[in-house]
Amino acid sequence: MILYGISTCDACKKALKTLERAGKEVAFRDIRANPLTQAEVDRIVHEFGDQAVNKQSTTYRSFNDFLKASDPEAQIMAQPTVMKRPVIQDGDRWFLGWDSATEAALTS
Structure with missing residues (x-):
């Protein structure tokens, strides 16, 4: 599991x-210290759009x-901290933000 934030x-x-x-193995990726690649930004925007x-x-x-007025990819590449956080990748599943539904899906 990777938590981008x-x-x-x-x-x-x-x-x-x-x-x-909850006993999950989580790799934390600080997008300020270790910026996202173009491919990673493309994947995140593919999953969540604007x-x-x-x-x-x-x-x-x-x-x-x-x-x-630019597309979300350009906005995130220009300033990674504009990305809504956290973005969590759990295998093939992706989650945006942290709420009770995301918590339940990832900790049960």
């Missing part, structure tokens, strides 16, 4: 702690009009 993200910390407590971008974030709101 940033080390300062509260949702990422909570997800990581909960998954580890939902992969957190349009409520300060990062997104600071984008210029050109970048806001």
Whole structure:
């Protein structure tokens, strides 16, 4: 299982702690320290479309009009922290964000 996020993200910390407590082996990938490749960004956007971008974030709101009008891949490649977090890959299953449904699916 891979959890993509940033080390300062509260949702990422909570997800990581909960998954580890449930006995899951989780590799944490800090996308700020270890940026995503184009192929990884393409895969995430393929799974989630424009939902992969957190349009409520300060990062997104600071984008210029050109970048806001760009596709999600370009937005995430330009500023990885605009990606909604966490993104969790569990084999062939992908999850976006951390809520009770995601927690139940990954810890049961």
